[in-house]
Amino acid sequence: MGYRLYYWTGLQGRGEFVRLGLEDAGAAYTDVARVEGDDAMEAFLSGEHEGALPFAPPFLVSGRLVIAQVANILQYLGPRHALVPESESARLYAHQLQLTIADLVAEVHDTHHPVSTAKYYEDQTDEAAKRAKDFRETRIPKFLSYFEKAVERGGGKHPLRSHSYVDLSLFQVMEGLSYAFPKAMKRQNLPLLRDLARRVADRPNVAAYLASDRRVAFNTNGIFRHYPELDG
């Protein structure tokens, strides 16, 4: 019967990090809202179901388990689908890297929503311009040079010396930032991350997914948004 993934339709958003894990693993899953509509999430978010109460999508239902928060979901899937090495130290490190990616993703979101997630981007453009400038000039270099160094320490191919869900998420980060901030990203010197992203895109299951209509295109409803005025 497979997993049931619950996330908003019409955008990649945070759900995409989970989708990439499921797709790369060839795991059977239903992207529930795309079949039943966004309302299908409501029973979980309002607490009508047994078990864990999610704060927000995405969440994954696996048998009786309800698992929310992207990094928590990937940590759960990792050992079940050979998406993380065996050792405790590698698993702790993989999760730490994934949580650092989550921090980066939250900062990406705040470039277009620096004042309020409840308001439109168009209602906070002045503040967004300031936040995005700082993000381009200090945060992109800080985060990506960190991940570049992590890949270097892992031997140059993967931060964890072999394939893991962290590779998939770093691919998505590179894709998303290159869509949202193409000019700023051209200025970054990240040979190992760019090579990693290419190798992930060439993995057979990932390539098939990216070519399918299951991969929603980047757009200005997601986390990674291209507003030219925010790219300097």
Next chain:
Amino acid sequence: MGYRLYYWTGLQGRGEFVRLGLEDAGAAYTDVARVEGDDAMEAFLSGEHEGALPFAPPFLVSGRLVIAQVANILQYLGPRHALVPESESARLYAHQLQLTIADLVAEVHDTHHPVSTAKYYEDQTDEAAKRAKDFRETRIPKFLSYFEKAVERGGGKHPLRSHSYVDLSLFQVMEGLSYAFPKAMKRQNLPLLRDLARRVADRPNVAAYLASDRRVAFNTNGIFRHYPELDG
């Protein structure tokens, strides 16, 4: 020999969530920077040590393991010190709740640093006023009513039906928000969370810690900062 915790001196910050776990457990640990100075963290952050590369403090050294990210550290400590229930479902849920607390803490930080973490609060007061207003009016109610509901679902005493590191972190959230936003917090109807916070404060090891000089007072260098103008 015990754990070695690395975090900035002079503030509670994110390190405090780890300290509360170690103190409640009665675990032997050294708060390294308080003994050796903040420079002691540099060798880890610059990658001179073997193992995981932290992005930022806090990180915990346990034998050969280097573990960064608060929620990752607490997930590691939980089973070792009876700070989380046994079942897989409870552990996944505890971690999800902790990650949601981490999201809230990041939003608290952004009330005083909505534009740039590299600049002073005084350089972004206009934007901070807007962000803090939204935080008080929409985000505090959303997050805290969620956690209130989680405690209710857990039977009224704990979100996980028994004591866990999540209780300790919810105590810290209630303390920190009450320090930073006393007026806004007085308006929240949170009987279960307030009762939980009192019970945590009365736990013998926690009470002893809070009365000791190991507990740094809240101040305007930390995550939770009291700027009266941000409290409406």
